[in-house]
Amino acid sequence: MQAIDYVAPNSVDEAVSALAAGGASARPLGGGTDLIAQLQEGRSDLDTIVDVKRIPELTAISIGGDGLTLGAAASCHSINNNQAIRDGYPALIDSTHLIGGTQIQGRASLGGNLCNSSPAADSIPNLIAHSVICHIAGPNGRRTVAVEDFCTAPGRNVLGNGEFLVALEFPVPPANFGAAYLRFIPRNEMDIAVVGAGSSVVLSDDGQTIESARVSLGAVAPTPLFVQEAGDALAGQPVSEETLARAAELAKDAARPISDMRGTIPQRKHLSAVLTQRTLRIAIDRARGTKTVDELGRLNGHG
Amino acid sequence: MAQVWIPPLMRSLTGGQQIVEAEGATVREVVAALDEFYPGIADRIVEEGRIRPGWTVAVDGAVQNRGLRAAVGPESEVHFVPSMAGGQASTL
Amino acid sequence: MANTNPNGSGGRAANGQNGYKVIGTRPVRPDGVDKVTGRAVYAADVQMTGLLHGFVLRSPHAHAYIRSIDTSKAEALPGVRAIVTAADLPAAEDKIEDLGEGAINLKHLSDNVLADEKALYHGHAVAGVAAVNPHIAREAAELIEVEYELLPPVMTVDDALADDAPILLDGLRTDSMGEVGAEPTNLASFFRHQRGDLDAGFAAAEQVVDRTYRTETVHQGYIEPHAATALHSADGQITIWTSTQGSFAVRGQVCEILQIPVSRLKVVPTEIGGGFGGKINVYVEPVAVLLSQKAGHEPVKIVMSRADVLAATGPTSGSNIRVKMGADAGGKITAALAELYYEAGAYPGSPVGAAANVSLAPYALENMQVDGYDIVVNRPRSAAYRAPGGTNVAFAVESVVDELAEKMGMDPAEFRILNGAKENDRRPDGLQYARIGHIETVESIRDSEHYQSPLEGKYRGRGIASGYWNNWGGQSSATAVLNPDGTVNLNEASTDIGGTRASIAMQLAEAMDIEYEQVKARVVDTDTVSYNDVTGGSRTTYSTGLAAYNLGQQLKEEMKRRLADHWDVPAENISYEDGVFEAGSESMPFAEAAGVVQRDEPLMASSTVHPQDFGPGFSTQLVDVEIDPETGKITILRYTIAQDVGKAIHPSYVEGQMQGGVAQGIGWAINEEYIYDDEGHLLNASLLDYRMPTALDLPMIETIMVEVPHPAHPYGVRGVGEVNIVPPAGAVANAVYAATGVRMEKLPISPANLLEAMWAKEAEAAAEPVPGDD
Amino acid sequence: MAKKIAVETTINGEETIFLCEPRQTLLEALRDNLGLIGSKEGCGNGNCGACNVLLDGVLVNSCLVLSPEIEGRDVVTIEGIAVDGELHPLQQKFLEHASLQCGICTPGFIVSAKALLDENPDPSEHDARLWLAGNLCRCTGYDKIVRAVLDVAEGDA
Incomplete structure (x- = not known):
């Protein structure tokens, strides 16, 4: 690893200054599970590491009437152990429980997962399904970006020089809301998604009609893909396997994967449909209150 | 006389015979006896006074550490086979 | 005969089997x-001044x-102490x-x-650097300028x-x-085993299966x-x-x-x-020696990264394998042909012989x-991997056997029993089995x-496969020092990877009729005992155990001789039972x-062995799988391994070998x-993308230790380390067939490969005319 | 050569100050600067678990922590698992069940299993396998490891 300077600011303003001073060769450090691995392998050429975990706002978790706000560096472990999140946002746990193994979850954060901006990131389709708003701080103050607009290319995103992600804001879920994230991997753990799918639905009060839906895919495009047409096709439709299959086909059509060592184009196209349909089923069950977070291990092929 | 199993790739030297008989109290003597009937076979089996590296001799089912010096009985069965050291076969 | 209980008891409890007191316990x-x-x-933990x-x-x-290597920039980096290349190595004889x-x-x-003139694989070592810390060493290496002239890569048997x-x-x-051939080639060697009349055998067959398989390069995957x-x-020095x-x-x-x-x-x-x-071939050791010499005789430690381990060490061969087998109406195999094309990596020496x-x-x-066929390709030089070469070929052969049994309408276990090799049958190289x-x-x-239990459910299947491994004897040396308090220091040179210090000490304790705890086994360096072969070939508990047995006999006999002198009785009058020496009215416990026997002269023993009569091992395995038809993913539901272990010296470690081989x-x-x-x-080249099984990918692995004692070992020991890895791929492939109707002709049976094969089968089925009632 | 900084921290219950370069990972500092060799490097990028330690009680890969990050925090390594010279029940059960062969992954497994039992004293076999999935073992097939962990869990109940 190349020599680096390490700074650990205590406030957002200090962090902005440190990052601005370091310029392009400075980078915020959250859980470090991507960044330190990249440094170790010589894949990242940085001079300054700005550890943002000493800034209270960055690791705070606040959940209440106005929704959920996650500090960008809050660890998956702290999310997994938060009963209010498990109750209120069970689908979120789908992601935080399968990013890396247990010890990765001890450090890895959703903010880091988002900022690493891998097309295969396990949280981003889920964040899109949840209509998350990204709070960004930088030399010009604060701004917000819809999560589906955050990533711009593999490993790239909207963060400008000196900017960093402060928090993720989850709007209060409407009534009869349900969501789910599934990924496909060859092993049962410790793997990068071949395809990931995050879906959410809002059902009618009787649970029979899909009022609105959001569908998102990972690892099938240069960025996590928000498949708006699939959600649109579900809106106003009765809950049925045919409806879900149609949405799944639209997701498959939207997917434009490459073949690489983790998967082939036909496999990824096919899995886009399979996982979309499976996540929609779970999201509907959750919207109806019939599936709990504790089943998620099995849902993700851990059974 | 000892029964010597001829490795398939040397059977051109024995006119295609799979098993031939040869006299000898040691592998060295057996090889010498073979070479009288089937000239050239000793060169294929022996290199620098030892069994060719990567190959070994088995007498009566057991691989012989003593190589050419191993004893051969009147009814013995002699094979020349690729040696298996440590589980990994040497392949010439 | 079978033991499936993982719970052990330590120490010396009479286990009632063959009267052994230590053997068969689980200390x-x-x-x-x-x-x-x-x-x-461990090796990376070594620390020393300077x-x-x-x-x-x-x-x-x-x-x-x-074409050239320029180290000048690297040498100029502060903290760099030495740089070496192939030019620093003495010329080696071909x-x-x-x-x-x-x-x-x-x-x-x-x-x-x-690498000398040519780099022959991605990851081939080109230069070594020593510096005051690992970061500087790495930075310096990046400053070395190497001029390469690229050649087309030769990656597979077909390419080569x-x-x-x-x-x-x-x-x-x-x-x-x-x-020896005349032309330059990538085919390093060719050999053949053949007996009987193949054509006549196939002509006598009622059913013949003839298939070709491909397996990919895999790595041993040791965690260190x-x-x-x-x-x-x-x-x-x-x-x-x-x-x-x-x-x-x-x-x-x-x-x-x-x-x-x-x-x-040393x-x-x-x-x-x-x-x-x-961990038999050397990689960094000679480089470290050269660097130490060049760096002013300071010690140099080299620790490989995981990426380097995967790129430059040990993998075992990928292979192309054809197997053809026929069976007659009674289900007897009438003829069998196997053609094995193994990728050796950059230098000859694939395990195709094994x-x-x-x-x-x-x-x-x-x-x-x-x-x-042993074939060189531009991949790392292949190394031994647990029953080298066996898993590849057993995948092919056991798939064909399964298909043949199915065609004959026979239960696959009964088919194997009908055709199974026994004492006096011949192995492929012609040698007769004991x-x-x-x-x-x-x-x-x-x-x-x-x-016997039913397996129900769609997309579930059960597969069986058998496997063989010849095991090995090899050379072992050990010494035993009798301490005056009745303990024994056992010095042996077989590296202990899975508990062999215990299994060897147990044989010495058994031989001497003393407690396991009285034997202190340790692994010593090359200056301390005589030559000792590698821990490999499933030989250590067998051969080094034999040396330990001999040590016990020697010490016992010498103690008897000296006690006879002490008691002034003829040596043949001395008996030794249950840890007590007796002669007439005299008796003395071992300790x-x-x-007493060392008052005048110390007592130690040494033993060297090179047994050549080693007992081969067999294993038969059974697996239940479930396939996700939409993703092609396999779940291993249940796994049972039966293995002939000869005699289980330490049953827990034998089970561990069986379970570990199955997992791999x-x-x-x-x-x-x-x-x-x-x-x-x-x-x-990472443990993220080189996907070894995690705890979540495996069930408990049920073990059945079959004990058919090896007649040529005093305790019946057969090697147990390797044969267990031979059948799993075949067993899983057969289970996948039972679950999906798809015969996989390549490894790995990854989700992508299986999904593709299932799609191909569907397409084939769709293309076939529907069986009609014409 | 890069400048070193002082890090003040608590390791296995002892307050410690050590010097390190910021680029040194916690794993490197533990092993090379502090002589705590029990944490092992199997992969260097968080995929094998051999270097696992507890950081403020939370299981982490020490290869993915920079040394300066532990300023003021609490680290427990394998060397801190046995208390007052008495083996932890997990260590004892690993020995009894023969849960190790080569032993290189064992420290990581024991630290991980301790973290599991700290959070979930009565895990199912599935819970244990899921929790331990980030710890690779190549020797045992995990059977005897999982049995040892479950045995300790039952022992606690």
């Missing part, structure tokens, strides 16, 4: 506490001439020597350690044997059992990366501390590569974090032929609760006698593979 190993507390010293850190620069290309595990060409051995294939090694000629520290002292399966194998190789006499080199084996055959021996070994065959336990392993599986075999079967791009770059 804690002598190195156990150090290993659960983090105190055990320690420098080494790093090895590796080729980014699969096949290239090295000749074959028996070193470590089998015959090795010295030029190839040397070139693999530091193509008419216009680029030639990897200029001097290579095909050796067909002593007959290679690491070594070398000190080249100012007086010329050299010491290497390293993680190895054989300290004498390291000594032999390093001395040949550096052309130094063995008396100048190899100290540290604790070893797994090997499975991959594979040939495994291939048809479980079956009694009158008409058979096995052809073996007493073997193959049939017993099949019967144990057939009679198991697992086999007291140990003091499952990984090989379903996910492990080297993935290269078109230019020959290894893409998945």
Whole structure:
């Protein structure tokens, strides 16, 4: 690893200054599970590491009437152990429980997962399904970006020089809301998604009609893909396997994967449909209150 | 006389015979006896006074550490086979 | 005969089996506490004053001439102490020597350690750097400028044997059992086992199955990366501390590569974090020695990164295998043919010879032929991996056997029993079997609760497969020192990877009729005992155990002789039972006698052995799988292994070997593979993308220890380490067929590969005319 | 050569100050600067678990923590698992069940298993396998490891 300077600011303003001073060769450090691995392998050429975990706002978790706000560096472990999140946002746990193994979850954060901006990131389709708003701080103050607009290319995103992600804001879920994230991997753990799918639905009060839906895919495009047409096709439709299959086909059509060592184009196209349909089923069950977070291990092929 | 199993790739030297008989109290003597009937076979089996590296001799089912010096009985069965050291076969 | 209980009891409890007191118990190993507390010293843990850190620069290309190496910028970096390249190695002779595990060409051995004219694989070592810390060493390596002239990569059997294939090694000629070809080639050797009349055999068959298979390169996957520290002292004496399966194998190789006499080199084996055959060849050791010498005789430690381990060490061969088998109306196999094409990596020496021996070994065959081809390709030089070559070929053979049994309408276990090899049958190389336990392993599986229980549910299937491994004897040396308090220090040189200090000490304790706790076993360096072969070939508990048995006999006899003198009675009057010496009215417990017999003269014993009558091992395995038809993913529902273990000295460690081999075999079967791009770059050199099984990928692995004692060992020991990895891929493939109707013809049976095969089958079914009522 | 900084921290209950370069990972500092060799490097990028330690009680890969990050925090390594010279029940059960062969992964497994039992004293076999999935073992096939962990869990109940 190349020599680096390490700074650990205590406030957002200090962090902005440190990052601005370091310029392009400075980078915020959250859980470090991507960044330190990249440094170790010589894949990242940085001079300054700005550890943002000493800034209270960055690791705070606040959940209440106005929704959920996650500090960008809050660890998956702290999310997994938060009963209010498990109750209120069970689908979120789908992601935080399968990013890396247990010890990765001890450090890895959703903010880091988002900022690493891998097309295969396990949280981003889920964040899109949840209509998350990204709070960004930088030399010009604060701004917000819809999560589906955050990533711009593999490993790239909207963060400008000196900017960093402060928090993720989850709007209060409407009534009869349900969501789910599934990924496909060859092993049962410790793997990068071949395809990931995050879906959410809002059902009618009787649970029979899909009022609105959001569908998102990972690892099938240069960025996590928000498949708006699939959600649109579900809106106003009765809950049925045919409806879900149609949405799944639209997701498959939207997917434009490459073949690489983790998967082939036909496999990824096919899995886009399979996982979309499976996540929609779970999201509907959750919207109806019939599936709990504790089943998620099995849902993700851990059974 | 000892029964010597001829490795398939040397059977051109024995006119295609799979098993031939040869006299000898040691592998060295057996090889010498073979070479009288089937000239050239000793060169294929022996290199620098030892069994060719990567190959070994088995007498009566057991691989012989003593190589050419191993004893051969009147009814013995002699094979020349690729040696298996440590589980990994040497392949010439 | 069968033991499936994992719970053990320590110490010396009479277990009622054959009257053994220590053998068959489950004591804690002598190195156990150090290993659960983090105190055990592995190779990377070695620390010493003045320690420098080494790093090895590796080729980014699969096949290239090295035109020049400029180290000037690297040398100028502060903190750099030495840089070496192939130019620092003595010229090696292009000749074959028996070193470590089998015959090795010295030029190839040397070139693999530091590439000379050519880089032959992505990851091939090119230069070594020593610096004051590992970060600077790595930075310096990046400053070394190497000029390469790229050549087309030759990545597979088919590439290598193509008419216009680029030639990897200029001097290579095909050796067909002593007959050497004239033309440059990538086919290093060809051999054949053949007996009976193949054509007549196939003509007599009612059903014939003829299929071709492909398996990918896989790695041993030990969790400890290679690491070594070398000190080249100012007086010329050299010491290497390293993680190895054989300290004498390291000594032999390093001395040949550096052309130094063995008396100048001491190899100290540290604790070893797994090997499975991959820690026999030297990689960083000679480089560390050269760096130490050049850096002013300071010690140099080189610890490989995981990426380097995967790119440059140990993998075992990918292979193309054809198997053809026929059976008559009664279900008897009438003829069998196997053609084995194994990728050796950059230098000759794939395990195709061993594979040939495994291939048809479980079956009694009158008409058979096995052809073996050893082929060089631009991949890392292959190394032994647990029953080298066996898993590949058993996948192919057991798939064909399963298909043949199905065609004959026979239960696959009964088919194996009908055709199974027994005592006096012949193995593929023609040698006759002594007493073997193959049939017993099949019967144990057939009679198991697992086999007898129904497996219900769609996309679920059950598969069975058998496997053979010849095991090995090899040379062992050990000494035993009798302490005056009745304990024994056992010094042996077989690296302990899975508890062999315990299993060897137990045999000494049994032989001497003392408690296990009275024997203190330790692994010593190459200056302390005589030559000792590697821990490999399933030989350690067998051969080094035999040496320990001999030590026990020697000590006992000498104690009797000295006690006879002490009591002034004839030696033949002395008896020794239950730990007590007796002669008439005289009696003395062992511990007291140990003091008495050493009042005038100390007592120690030494033993060297080279047994050549080693008992082969067989295993039969049963697996239930479930397939997700939408994703092609396999879940292993249940797994049972039966293995002929001869006699289980320490049953827990025997079970551990069985379970570990199965786990590796499952990984090989379903996910492990080297993935290269078109230019020959290894893409998945990490434990993220080289997917070994996690705890979540496996069920409990049920073990049935079948004990058919090996007649040529005093305790009936057969090697137990390897045969367990032979059947899993075949068993899983057969289970996948039962679940999906798809016969997989390649490994791994990864989700992508299985999904593709299921799609192909669907497409085929759709294309076929519907069976009509015409 | 890069400048070193002082890090003040608590390791295995002892307050410690050590010097390190910021680029040194916690794993490197533990092993090379502090002589705590029990944490092992199997992969260097968080995929094998051999270097696992507890950081403020939370299981982490020490290869993916920079040394300066532990300023003021609490680290427990394998060397801190046995208390007052008495083996932890997990260490004892690993020995009894023969849950180790080569032993290189064992420290990581024991630290991980301790973290599991701290959070979930009565895990199912599935819970244990899921929790331990980030710890690779190549020797045992996990069977005897999982049995040891479950045995300790039952022992606690």
